[in-house]
Amino acid sequence: MSDASLARFMGYHMKRAQHVMISDMNAVIQPMGLRMITFSVLNMVVENPGLRQSQLADALVIERPNLVVILDGLEERDLISRDRVPTDRRAYALNATLAGRQLSDAAICAIEAHEARMLAGVSDEDRNTVLRVLGQVRRTKPGAEQ
Amino acid sequence: MSDASLARFMGYHMKRAQHVMISDMNAVIQPMGLRMITFSVLNMVVENPGLRQSQLADALVIERPNLVVILDGLEERDLISRDRVPTDRRAYALNATLAGRQLSDAAICAIEAHEARMLAGVSDEDRNTVLRVLGQVRRTKPGAEQ
């Protein structure tokens, strides 16, 4: 049995590599109570204090309603807070707590180890090539950001 | 606002590129009544006549129960047939019909155009580098095939 025909397509290889990547990644941060998406949200809040929910949803390309429940979970665990914005009382400014920053740092550390495992032996040059090509694919999207 | 911290991770770029790739791909084959997964299944049956369902599920890393409904759809449209195996009456040999082979060929053609658009200007060398790295990631999985 052969998948030679499918294997001609980059999309096939991306899908399969992605599956391995994401399940290993999730296994790595699951002990911290995080998933890929919740880590991404937490990390963005840590790195961008005062961010609005709609900005964050746009940046990570997730639907606002779905972000709400993710933030609910993070707020419930006191990893972030939703602070009223004086100048616009419709919006919330998102900020990470100390625990949130610490958990984000711990997760980053674990994810770095996970990536090192996935990409062991890949030269910096090859890594950059992959990043460049992935970036190009991403920018192919008509209404894509940046 | 910055995603610089997330952007250090290959997994982040893979996820985002994959999202663009798969939605464009699905848009391209949707007029033929196919999705990424149904195309993959159809193409594997075309390329590997007589394949068993469990072999196919293993090859594409999809759960057998999920494959059943995909095959139901393809069989309903007379793109494939499930033929009894004389030597093992539990199993079915999967075979593509003429219509199935034709649709698979048409889809391949459309997907080639889609990939050319996604990867326009990427050199063969860079393309091979990406394939090699993705392949390595895939083989990282403990119980991974080949």
Add this chain to the structure above:
DNA sequence: CATAATAGTTATGAAGTATAATTATTATAC
């Protein structure tokens, strides 16, 4: 022959993703 294993199926549930509608607030148009 009894038991275990396998192929396929059914039913079901969890996770991820998308849409419509609602409330509260702010911006715009007449």
Add this chain to the structure above:
DNA sequence: GTATAATAATTATACTTCATAACTATTATG
């Protein structure tokens, strides 16, 4: 300056994708 439209967040909901357990029929093993 009030009516209308737009925006931020939320709620409810549904659809797709993906995973697990249990069942039937058949074959292999002890």
